[in-house]
Amino acid sequence: MPTAETDNGYLYQQVVKRIRNLRDANSLRPGERLPSLRRLAAQLGISVPTVKQAYDELERLGWVEVRPQSGYYLKAPLASSGRPRRPDLSAVPVPVRQQRLIEKVQQAITQPGLVPLGISNPASAFANPQTFSRLLRRVTTITGGQALGYGPMHGLAPLRHQLAHRYGEMATVTTGDQLIITNGAQEALTLALMCVARPGDVVAVESPTYFGLIELIESLGMMACEIPACPDGGVWLADLRQALDNQPIRACIFASSINNPLGSLMPDATRRALVELVESRGVALIEDDVYGDLHFSPQRATPAQAWSKRGLVLTCSSFSKTAASGLRIGWLLPGRFEAEAKRLKSALSGPTPLLNQWAVHELLVSGDYDRNLKRLRAELAANKERMVAAVQQYFPATTRHSDPGGGCVLWLELAERQDSGRLFELALAAGISIAPGPIFSASGRYRHCLRLSFGLPWSERVEAAVARLGQLISSP
Template identity: 55%
Template structure:
């Protein structure tokens, strides 16, 4: 095929441009999630006018082949193949004690091995790295801080960073008192403190299923019992199942991803989030919202934190910079509300303070505007990576496989079918230099042995595409 259009052709010039784009797609030259040449560049290559290319692109957008992204250009959409979504699971009858430590340790050991294809780690920042920007910022901070750079910080956090976060929540109409916000060592410490504030060993805590395994292990370590509430792959917790669970059990608290779920990638719309808070507060049940992926949405706007809908102060919000700026900095926060005094005591007992130099650097990074600019780039990159990964999975895996369609975040959830063992596939992939996360560890009740989670929070490359093809080849060896 030649990149040529001709005025002598019976088709209009814009129609020839459209056909050219279609052929690029069919030949695999242009893959889902990739950006098309700009209007100007395509016009120059084809020796046609910019309005001609624009009309071609707009027509292809109407036809659903490409999409325009604000201030970014046009991108090829995922092929319109009907991929079945993961099935709804049944509500658990009874809360259970948790014991997932051994397999979780194996997964952690695997994801930190060098020279592996790291599909097993959810580190979205790797798709649009901040290391150079943060290095510049930290050098500037160390110059300003002098000897303070090596000192302990305030127990509840660096005051300017706290004020900055409080101002950002005002965008959602959420007013936060300075004493209610505690800076933590990542969101995991925030979740730990929140659970310690509202529950004790033996209490029942409702979690979504599938659920991030770090929460499951945390519940195990605190001696709590987990009650799994099924998750819709599109818009979060099934509220009818939650209502039934509240009727049947003495639930002390719920730990839910109120925005973007890990591992499914569902997005709870604002009206449903409001209903969730109203339901729980009508029964005086605390909601601990895990909002670490809230800023990594793919839709038109960010979901409003559940904190905004609370009337009784029974919502605690946990978030961090780990998924949006710097996982190694371990800077998160907890909005503790009426539980603030208790939260501050636990923070002091657990870790005294969070790294001052890291907090200061992040404060300057946000204040400079670089954080928000990179965050926008990160969302765009992750969205493109998601579309590429789903397309590659469609090519590599059997048509019977069910694949989630994440509405944000950096992971995709795959139901391989009842005949396959994800733990076996985990070990087979490891031998080939590929890490994946077996679905088994995303449940407190041994569900999802036939599921896996893959991360697309990576710089995309042919190596990743080859690794996905290799997983497809290994799959027949993972049969039960």
């Protein structure tokens, strides 16, 4: 393509400069969309290919990202201090004693009235309550009183078949009959872990990991073996291999696509290698895929289940992060543990609320789920850039942060001398919730780390809360 040159350099470079000036003047902020190619071309009286060349250059420089069928968006600048460091772990199994701390934090962060930066509840934060009241009215009309009854033990057949169909589109073979509808992902994870391990057994977890998994391992009397998770790509396989060589690991329980609290996205190739590794050792892999649908990349990650050859992969997920957490609709694909998982479901909790299963079914078949998901992903991707930019602006320059590939949380590593427990207390007193680092480790690590959620409508109040946190960190 010929490149137009003027007295002030190539035309496309002038466009690059113009965007940089807009950014520097704060007229264009991280997370915001750049003018469309056509609009800017018309505005500047230049050709569309020239603007495209400029936007491609901005993408190459890491200033903007392209979202298919949506446009070009300004990214937050890269942190000069870099990503959180790899934790130095001994991979020796530890008994878990974190439940007290987790309970205390959970109680505090769910208080009403706080700026909820400690909570990961993106779907509910963005949900329109009217959509759900319409949905529930429609379901009661369609089903009559039926939806108020117990319902089938392992879930509503049409919903299970819908889910099986969606897995089929992700190269994952399952039938609706195998799948079990559960009370959120947490019940699916509980059933899965009870199927594959017993009290006293060693379970490998990522570090850092979701605190609900730590609580689960503790309450089932199991031991945890912490495997470092990479802030850019999921669990480190070399460390896992070494732990499998040296420790009596019965099962792994990993975020298979997007990690909470790092937000990191495990590439498909790593996930495939992970499945091959664990299945070659006869070890079960419980994949926690609750954030799988909230990817920022154009393509969703393929579930680990797709590569399972020996039936040792158990997939757990839910609609909590993508539709509404209060519906408590999750599911389990139990691999070769189907009979045991079904027996446990029936013995431990009985059927999942039928009305809510119908509601989710309607949401899926109407197409509303996918439409809302598209909007939610776009909001979260924009919020990630806003949160990163706010952290860079208000936190000390030594702060390291992750680079989420999806989901709604950002992991921060502060200077070693900082104490996120103290920050947690100070933030609460200032009306802000955060999630302190130690709740994400089975052995209480990450005292100087914290997780911030960007899964909420962005506002001046949110930005002011991040600024206040920055002040609290900087004050002696």
